[in-house]
Amino acid sequence: MATQVALHTHDILHAIFEYFSVDRWQYRFSIYRRDNPGEDARRQALARSARVCKAFRDAALPILWGRLHNLVPFFRLLSTCIVIKESPMGPKDRKKCIYSLAAGPVRPGELQRLRAYGALIHTVGGSTQASFTTKGFFDIVDGSSLAILSALVGDTPEAILPNLRSLSWPFSSTSDPMALRVLLSPSIKSLHFETGSERVKWQPLLEQVLHASLRATPHLDHLTINCAAHFCDLRLSSSTTLLISELRSLRSLVLLFPTYEDWNAISSDVMLDALSLLAPLTTLERLEFRPGYVIETSKAPSWSSTRRSLFPNLQELKLHRVNCRQSLHHLFEMLQTETLRSFEATFDYANDTACHKTFESLARCFPGLRSLRCIMKYMYEERNQSSSSAPSLRELISPLLTVHCMEAVILPGEIRPRCTVGDTDLDAMSAAWPRLRILDLGEYPFTPSPRGLKGIGINTLALFATRCPNLERLSLSSFDMQSLDALVEPHDELPCTKHGLRHISFRALHGTEDGCIRCAHILDRLFPHLSVVDTLVGLIRPGRTSTMDLYAQPRWKGNPDHILKYSLFLSILTYQDTRWHDPWVDYGL
Numbered sequence: 001m002a003t004q005v006a007l008h009t010h011d012i013l014h015a016i017f018e019y020f021s022v023d024r025w026q027y028r029f030s031i032y033r034r035d036n037p038g039e040d041a042r043r044q045a046l047a048r049s050a051r052v053c054k055a056f057r058d059a060a061l062p063i064l065w066g067r068l069h070n071l072v073p074f075f076r077l078l079s080t081c082i083v084i085k086e087s088p089m090g091p092k093d094r095k096k097c098i099y100s101l102a103a104g105p106v107r108p109g110e111l112q113r114l115r116a117y118g119a120l121i122h123t124v125g126g127s128t129q130a131s132f133t134t135k136g137f138f139d140i141v142d143g144s145s146l147a148i149l150s151a152l153v154g155d156t157p158e159a160i161l162p163n164l165r166s167l168s169w170p171f172s173s174t175s176d177p178m179a180l181r182v183l184l185s186p187s188i189k190s191l192h193f194e195t196g197s198e199r200v201k202w203q204p205l206l207e208q209v210l211h212a213s214l215r216a217t218p219h220l221d222h223l224t225i226n227c228a229a230h231f232c233d234l235r236l237s238s239s240t241t242l243l244i245s246e247l248r249s250l251r252s253l254v255l256l257f258p259t260y261e262d263w264n265a266i267s268s269d270v271m272l273d274a275l276s277l278l279a280p281l282t283t284l285e286r287l288e289f290r291p292g293y294v295i296e297t298s299k300a301p302s303w304s305s306t307r308r309s310l311f312p313n314l315q316e317l318k319l320h321r322v323n324c325r326q327s328l329h330h331l332f333e334m335l336q337t338e339t340l341r342s343f344e345a346t347f348d349y350a351n352d353t354a355c356h357k358t359f360e361s362l363a364r365c366f367p368g369l370r371s372l373r374c375i376m377k378y379m380y381e382e383r384n385q386s387s388s389s390a391p392s393l394r395e396l397i398s399p400l401l402t403v404h405c406m407e408a409v410i411l412p413g414e415i416r417p418r419c420t421v422g423d424t425d426l427d428a429m430s431a432a433w434p435r436l437r438i439l440d441l442g443e444y445p446f447t448p449s450p451r452g453l454k455g456i457g458i459n460t461l462a463l464f465a466t467r468c469p470n471l472e473r474l475s476l477s478s479f480d481m482q483s484l485d486a487l488v489e490p491h492d493e494l495p496c497t498k499h500g501l502r503h504i505s506f507r508a509l510h511g512t513e514d515g516c517i518r519c520a521h522i523l524d525r526l527f528p529h530l531s532v533v534d535t536l537v538g539l540i541r542p543g544r545t546s547t548m549d550l551y552a553q554p555r556w557k558g559n560p561d562h563i564l565k566y567s568l569f570l571s572i573l574t575y576q577d578t579r580w581h582d583p584w585v586d587y588g589l
Contacts, residue, residue, distance in 0.1 A: 080101050191213060210240065222251065223253055250284055256320065312337055359396065373408075374411055441475065455479045502530065513567050
């Protein structure tokens, strides 16, 4: 007979208080609604529970102190922590307080209490759940307080935050880079550094901070360097990359440097050579960077290696604000690998040839690519071209059609793009990417059709239903319901499938309200599992439930497109409800 596992009191209490953690807090998605409890209520419930008894304290305190938005509560455990500056941040309940430690001795027992609570902290910063109305959201600790805390702790080998896993620290001009070691411990896996807005020389300060921190965190997995101020003089220098290259266990690297307005000021070889110094990071899996330099020269970089790839295990690559006039193929050749699965970038380019070559190099260097997200922005001087010279999206990204393992393609475009999307483009995409799960082409205008249609036809959607069985989300720029008029018998010509598509959206609809009913019937045949409730809720205001109320809304006046969307998705919901109550319903039109 198997022994029964008994649950003790602390096991039950721990399971209960786990619901008050940041990740499982039930109100974490309603942080902007004042009528729902937010981060303040979560912390108050944990703090009050910790005062009930010892059993509640042991279960609640690790949840309360485990994840902090900043280190202000930790520093306020000392009696010498005072407010040196207080300024309003909009409403009366939002203030920014700057705390600092006063020099001098502390009360007996405060350091022991500081270490006891410090052992509970595992994450500092990086929380996206705290709302702007949370008390203490904008509070910070003055950079000079680290040196005072380091003097109080002394040279003891024991770390003051021994179980810390993730640290986000906005270092400023008053920070002592060497004093930062008081917060570090070998257990740290993630570091996030962000510069302030002071006009100082950040480059030597950053290198000092990296020199002081990276040596104390030998098992670091994730490193982020984010330059918040656009006027900073930070750059991807050789000395910076040499310090980073010592982290042989690094798996994720984010380098966000300022982008200069003078695109011709700095040579591309500087950045490429600096990246080549990161070659020892053979375990790197994710790379995200905004280089701050422009790749203008067509000269090949001086980097050379017998290895095929600089990072052989790279799986995710994200580029910020790059220009297709740059020699991006040099960068792609340096990083080429068959393991890359996700690529995200924002392209600025002035001609179609440069864009096509960029995608050609992308498909050649990363044949195993599965997820693509690109925002293609046209240069200002090219936007005055006539629409007759606008290429189709298929012509620009045709090299990607050879990557048949693609699962997610998100090309949201921009306002007033030159390239267009038509039925032939989507026909080629559905044939080339049978594993597609997500397709988002929501911003591109429709290619003029010989049949006079103003949007994607119903036959194109039927092709996705048969060719892409794993499709989950589809977003298109326009859909023309008048394409049903060309079908003699839609019931016979279009299939009835069990496709699992959950979300479908159109930026613009063309047709009549009568056509919405017929079109909804066909869409329900093609995609019987569509989730349309959220779409309907987004179209109407809270408290408006009837169709008459819908037409009476001021924002709907003169905008028939919103009315067509509401009629279409409401008709789809009606057919779904009919099938739910009568499985033998006839699909005939």
